[in-house]
Amino acid sequence: xxxxxxxxxxxxxxxxxxxxxxxxxxxxxxxxxxxxxxxxxxxxxxxxxxxxxxxxxxxxxxxxxxxxxxxxxxxxxxxxxxxxxxxxxxxxxxxxxxxxxxxxxxxxxxxxxxxxxxxxxxxxxxxxxxxxxxxxxxxxxxxxxxxxxxxxxxxxxxxxxxxxxxxxxxxxxxxxxxxxxxxxxxxxxxxxxxxxxxxxxxxxxxxxxxxxxxxxxxxxxxxxxxxxxxxxxxxxxxxxxxxxxxxxxxxxxxxxxxxxxxxxxxxxxxxxxxxxxxxxxxxxxxxxxxxxxxxxxxxxxxxxxxxxxxxxxxxxxxxxxxxxxxxxxxxxxxxxxxxxxxxxxxxxxxxxxxxxxxxxxxxxxxxxxxxxxxxxxxxxxxxxxxxxxxxxxxxxxxxxxxxxxxxxxxxxxxxxxxxxxxxxxxxxxxxxxxxxxxxxxxxxxxxxxxxxxxxxxxxxxxxxxxxxxxxxxxxxxxxxxxxxxxxxxxxxxxxxxxxxxxxxxxx
Numbered sequence: 001x002x003x004x005x006x007x008x009x010x011x012x013x014x015x016x017x018x019x020x021x022x023x024x025x026x027x028x029x030x031x032x033x034x035x036x037x038x039x040x041x042x043x044x045x046x047x048x049x050x051x052x053x054x055x056x057x058x059x060x061x062x063x064x065x066x067x068x069x070x071x072x073x074x075x076x077x078x079x080x081x082x083x084x085x086x087x088x089x090x091x092x093x094x095x096x097x098x099x100x101x102x103x104x105x106x107x108x109x110x111x112x113x114x115x116x117x118x119x120x121x122x123x124x125x126x127x128x129x130x131x132x133x134x135x136x137x138x139x140x141x142x143x144x145x146x147x148x149x150x151x152x153x154x155x156x157x158x159x160x161x162x163x164x165x166x167x168x169x170x171x172x173x174x175x176x177x178x179x180x181x182x183x184x185x186x187x188x189x190x191x192x193x194x195x196x197x198x199x200x201x202x203x204x205x206x207x208x209x210x211x212x213x214x215x216x217x218x219x220x221x222x223x224x225x226x227x228x229x230x231x232x233x234x235x236x237x238x239x240x241x242x243x244x245x246x247x248x249x250x251x252x253x254x255x256x257x258x259x260x261x262x263x264x265x266x267x268x269x270x271x272x273x274x275x276x277x278x279x280x281x282x283x284x285x286x287x288x289x290x291x292x293x294x295x296x297x298x299x300x301x302x303x304x305x306x307x308x309x310x311x312x313x314x315x316x317x318x319x320x321x322x323x324x325x326x327x328x329x330x331x332x333x334x335x336x337x338x339x340x341x342x343x344x345x346x347x348x349x350x351x352x353x354x355x356x357x358x359x360x361x362x363x364x365x366x367x368x369x370x371x372x373x374x375x376x377x378x379x380x381x382x383x384x385x386x387x388x389x390x391x392x393x394x395x396x397x398x399x400x401x402x403x404x405x406x407x408x409x410x411x412x413x414x415x416x417x418x419x420x421x422x423x424x425x426x427x428x429x430x431x432x433x434x435x436x437x438x439x440x441x442x443x444x445x446x447x448x449x450x451x452x453x454x455x456x457x458x459x460x461x462x463x464x465x466x467x468x469x470x471x472x473x474x475x476x477x478x479x480x481x482x483x484x485x486x487x488x489x490x491x492x493x494x495x496x497x498x499x500x501x502x503x504x505x506x507x
Contacts, residue, residue: 005049006062006079009089010139012042017131024124032104035127036097039134043093046081054086057493063144076205079142083494084274084339087487088141088266091343092259094476095350096134098469102354103130103252105465109361110167110250126167126250129159133256141266146194146204149267150187156260157183167250175248182241183232190228196221209275218279222272226283229264233320236294246313251357254309255350258316265323265342273327273335274498280330287328288411288425292432294321299435307366308356308443312349315439318432319345319392325429326407329422331414336491337407343487344399347477348391352440354470355385358462359447368443373452377459382448384470389440391477394433399480399487404433406488 002008016038024031050060059082066075081089103126111122132155139152157180165176194204200215201208212218227238234242246257272280298318305311323345326338358381360366363374375382387398394404408430415423461467480486 002045002049004062005045006060006081006142007064009042009046010079010135010142012045013038013131013135013138016041017128017135020127020131021124024122024127025120027123028118028120029104029108029123031123031127032100035100035131038131039093039097039100042134042138043090043097046086046090046093050081050086054081054083054490057083057497059083061144066148076145077148078144079139080144081142083490083497084270085141085266087343087490088263088339089138091346091476091487092137092141092263093134095255095259095346095473096130096137098350098354098473099252099256100127100130102357102466102469103127103250105463106252106357106361107167107250110252114167122166126163129162130253130256132156132159133163133260137259137263140263144206146197146206146271148204149206149271150191150194153187153190157187160257160260163253164245164249167253169248169250172248175244178241179245182245186228186231188228189224189231193221193224193228196224206271206275209271213276213279218276219282222276222279222283225272226268226280226287229267230324233261233264233324234317235290235321235324236297236317239294239298239317242317243310243313246316247307247309251309251353251360254312254353254357255346258349258353259346261316262320262323262342262346265320265327265339268324268327269335269339273330284328284330285419285421285425288325288422288429291321291325291328292425292428294318295325295429295432295435299432299439302439303435303442305439306368306446308359308368308447309353309366311368311439311443312352312356315352315392315436316349318435319349322404322407322429322433326411329411329414329426331410332492332495333406334410334414336488336495337403337405337410339491340403340484340487341400341407344391344403344477344480347473348388348398348400350473351384351388351391351470354466355381355388358466361466362459362462363456368446370453371447371456372450373448374456374459375448376452377456378448378461380461380467382444384467384474385448386444387474387477388470389444391474392440393437397478397481399477399484402481402484402488406484406492 020031020034061080063078066077136152136155143149161176161180196217200212200217231238302314323338323342326334391398391400394400411426415426
């Protein structure tokens with residue numbers, strides 16, 4: 001195994017981003033291939049040198065002294081790849097690699113529309129910030145230290161703000177400001193929870209949180225960290241920022257926004273559910289109920305949308321709540337399924353947002369009411385949209401089906417062994433999934449079938465650089481759906497090993 005493997009997985013995208021910025025003036029949009037190379041290198045390093053160890057139940061850990069040795073227990077940072085973090089990092093890198101390729105033709109048109117001509121340096125700015133986001137997300141998932149995690153969170157925040165403000169759509173500067181205010185609020189609440197955790201344990205290490213459960217501050221620690229991340233996931237009541245900040249960035253970046261908001265699933269699992277389980281359990285039922293309310297509300301609002309970007313922006317809020325419901329069930333399968341659902345969701349959401357971007361670049365339209373009959377002109381795009389709908393609606397043999405049945409098996413296990421209230425919430429959660437079927441399949445009829453407007457007679461299929469990345473992720477979803485152990489074995493083995501306190505089994 002090469003030295004500094006996990007550190008390289010964070011550093012390589014940053015270096016690639018800097019290189020993109022430097023050579024964009026000569027390469028123009030083709031600098032996207034440099035970004036792809038950086039993301040692919042980071043992913044392949046982990047797969048080649050780490051997959052077998054983690055798959056067999058092991059882990060990869062690295063530790064670095066941040067400051068003076070006298071304070072090593074406080075100022076040590078590190079990275080950990082195990083059954084919980086490893087599959088998430090791999091799938092995130094895969095989605096971001098697909099984004100790097102898809103962005104080349106999309107951002108060419110977007111930059112021309114905004115800046116009135118060919119601006120090669122703008123490609124460098126876009127890809128630099130995209131790769132900084134990639135490095136930040138990897139750092140969040142691999143971090144072993146709460147302050148380190150917070151700093152990587154900030155690393156994601158700033159370049160996201162830059163991309164929205166430079167390349168977004170309607171009132172892009174205002175949308176970027178909304179994004180940074182709300183996400184800084186969530187980060188500030190999270191930081192307050194970190195400060196209390198240090199007061200209780202004398203350490204910022206995530207592994208030290210278990211000892212905080214005996215502290216009088218335990219419920220405040222869990223409450224603050226949980227609310228901070230629920231803000232960033234856009235749960236009902238804290239959601240006002242999320243739809244507009246996913247719908248108005250450049251569509252090539254919108255799938256990454258879904259990853260940015262959904263990564264809270266991982267943090268809640270790592271920091272609270274496995275870090276402070278007995279305290280987190282007290283939040284289980286109200287959090288499940290909150291998730292179900294979010295699923296119904298966001299699902300109903302999504303069905304009412306006609307703008308293709310807002311359809312998938314609002315649906316992110318609903319599907320984040322699916323994962324929260326699984327985590328809050330406090331069962332082995334529910335927790336594993338909740339994280340699995342996040343992994344599948346970001347694959348499906350990339351496909352759907354990418355199709356929305358294809359529709360925008362090929363037709364100039366976002367409103368599904370102005371479309372129709374496009375399957376005849378764009379058969380491959382129509383097929384990809386249908387498959388994306390299958391993934392999000394959890395239809396076999398996609399990854400969505402595997403994730404959702406694992407998650408609901410755990411949720412109903414908790415309902416069967418717990419109080420009647422748990423069962424009622426579980427049933428309502430299952431009913432709420434019908435909204436997903438409605439808002440993913442209904443647009444298919446409006447956009448791709450029926451009569452073709454005369455204004456769209458000249459529409460052509462998207463270039464391969466826009467469709468091939470979608471095909472790659474569709475194949476990945478089918479592979480995971482047919483052989484779910486590529487993801488579920490990591491998660492379930494980790495939950496079995498680390499979550500002996502959880503209810504429910506794996507059978």
